[in-house]
Amino acid sequence: MSQVGHVDGDPTPTRRFGARVADAVAPGRRRTAGQPATGRPLLPAVVIAAVVLVDLAGGTGAVWLPLLAAGPALAATTNGPRGVLGAGLLAAVTGVALGAGHGMSAHAVAAVLCALPAVTAASVLASALRHRRERVLAAVRSVAEAAQQALLQPVPETVGPFQVAVRYSAAAAEARIGGDLYALVPTPHGIRLIVGDVRGKGLPAVGTAALVLGVFREAAHDEPDLPTVVDRIERSLSRNLGPDDFVTAVVVGCPRxxxxxxxxxxxxxxxxxSAAHEVTAVEPERPxxxxxxxxxxxxxxxxRRLPLAPGEQLLLYTDGVIEARDHTGAFYPLAERVHRHVCEEPARTLGALHDELLAHVGGRLHDDAALLLLRREPVREPVSVPLSGPRLRPRRVPPSG
Structure with a gap:
């Protein structure tokens, strides 16, 4: 899905995490507190008007009058109970008027329109149930958004000498979280980050991702060496995962x-x-x-240690990016395409990559996908400012006379 599941760098990194969770829950509260937008029953009115036109054009009397019940039935799909009642009342008034226009008796009109009250009552009930389900769904979505904020905490746009951007998309159309994970934490040992992919999907994968991120955030602060951080994650997973479960991950640190x-x-x-937009895959020396x-x-x-010069960037991603297929079954060639979109703003780079990825798959991803871009800002040379203005040479005035 396109996010909904999209998570970018938080533009206000100084805000407290509790405020972010409150912001995530607030939209759901606003939706569930009030009534759904009912609007005017435009579609039912159009259907009723069409029945009137056909009846007047054909002059067939009572033949088309039962179709007026389609008005309140359709209103139940888009309107609230009041809108459904309004559509039923409009259909009843229209039916009586058409029957009178054709010279039908009151008994005959009642016989033709006898199903209209029953359809209207059933539509009112269906609309009320739909409204209730929408309220429950909105509450569930608000909880999912808060859970996403707690699990995949927003990263600041700037951390030390680095610019950071994140793009995340869950494959499920209504999901906010999935099996992909990322985190970036400033520590006394430099910034440290992780990008990973949990085997499997659904709630078990979310639970494993939460376990990995919790251990990583704790170990990243405590352990001075990056391999020790990875060892702590490994020990925790070996105690809590099943024999067939695992997590692929890349852990990065910047000690100096x-x-x-x-x-x-x-x-x-x-x-x-590179600053010249050359792309190099950082393969491990030993798998x-x-x-x-x-x-x-x-x-x-x-x-593995490698230098990162000013202006260079490091892109981390999950399998959902490189294993995304188009209609012919071809994978998305990330390493070949990324140089087209590299710029000095990581958020713009990932935005362009994500748009191209969605275009490649035809608009919807079939697996969770995460992108994290780390860019070292170039060194800004100080601008020398003169301490005083330009010195003026004194002008000699010739003696008079």
């Missing part, structure tokens, strides 16, 4: 300016974007199993 540390646990390799499966191989992931 201009230097990145990357630990890849069975995840897609990040893409390094490592996903998180939760280390006990099967006993192999720990490698720590």
């Amino acid at each position: 300016p201009g230097e990145l540390e990357i630990v890849n646990c069975g995840h897609a390799p990040p893409l390094l974007l 490592a199993p996903p998180l939760g499966l280390r006990a099967l191989t006993g192999q720990a992931p490698d720590l």
